[in-house]
Amino acid sequence: MSPVKYMSGIFAMALVVRLLAFWALPEPHMPYNAIFAYVKGAHMLIEGQGFSDISFPVYTPPLYSIFIAIVTVLFGDGILAIKIVQIVADSSTAVFLYLIVRKVFDDPTGLMSGGMWACYPFTIYSTLYIGTEAxxxxxxxxxxxxxxxxxxxxxxxxxxxxxFLLGMATLIRGTTQFIPLVLPLVLFASRKEGVHWLRNSALSLVCFILVILPWGARNYIVLHEIIPVGANSTVILYGISEPLLTIETRQKELARLFA
Structure with missing residues (x-):
């Protein structure tokens, strides 16, 4: 069977499983970070306040808020369209995983990897709520x-x-912002004779910086702060402190923190 048929089968399986989960599972609770970081930012963009407003959330990078705003403008307010797009995106991820593992190992291993992603409960569930994972x-x-x-x-x-894609991922979640520092070591370790690993590392780094630079520049111009990606590390650190140890105080403190 050709790789295209394998890819189509993996995508179809992942899509069907996620649509069934969307139909069968109850509506997940929307957490505070989704409301006050992603949804709030999206509504500010839709209402024309935009990035020039100092109250635009900087706890997390802005790309997911931009995505919510675009989907809302195109398909109307509500989370149904957002979930559908996330389902399609995550089904595509199963195909990408198949291609990666197939390239590194072989077809059977790639099929197993893509199939496991298609049926893995946590990846399925991540498409059903407002969150950046998918x-x-x-x-x-x-x-x-x-x-x-x-x-x-x-x-x-x-x-x-x-x-470029690593920059896009970093503008969704800042956890990948330091990968460009490690990438040269990976390319050096995997180099072949004649492979320009240093040039390739530099090209990736330049494209990565070009993607995230506008957001960092915006934060410096508007907020007069150096925030290359996001400031959510302070929120996470505060999340383990005493005022947030119980549900009652957590609800009160998070509402104040993200306001």
Whole structure:
């Protein structure tokens, strides 16, 4: 069977499983970070306040709020369309995983990996609520896929595209912001004779910086603060403190914290 048929089968299986979960499972509770970071930011964009407003959330990077705003403008207010797009994106991630593992190992291992992702409960559930996980893994999987192609083929454009996608992932969740510092070591360790690992690392880094730079520049211009990606590390650190140890105080403190 051709890889295209395998890809189609994995995507279809992942899509059907997620749509069934969407139909069968109850509506998840929307957490505070979704309300006050993502949804609030999206509504500010829709209402024309935009990034120039100092109250635009900087706890997390802005790309997920932009996504919510775009989907809301195109399909109307509500989370149904957001969930559908997340379901399609995460189903695509299963295909990307198949391609990555197939490239590194073989077809059977790739099929097993893609099938496991398609049926893994936590990846299914992540598509059903307002959260960054589905899109974050979508971009990370694409990044890894393109880096894999780049290492195998030593084509500069794969590394440029990979850097761009890593920047997009970082503008969804800032946890990947330091990967460009590690990437040269990975490329050096996996280099072949004649492979321009230093050039490729630099190209990825430049494209990565070009993607995240506008957001960091906005934060400096509007807030007069150096916030390259997000400030949510302070919120996470505060989350383990005594005022947030009980449900009652957590609800009170989080509402004040994200207001």
């Amino acid at each position: 899109f974050f893994t979508f971009f990370i999987a694409l990044f890894v896929l393109l880096i894999t192609y780049g290492i195998r083929n030593d084509k500069w454009y794969w590394y440029c595209a990979a850097g």
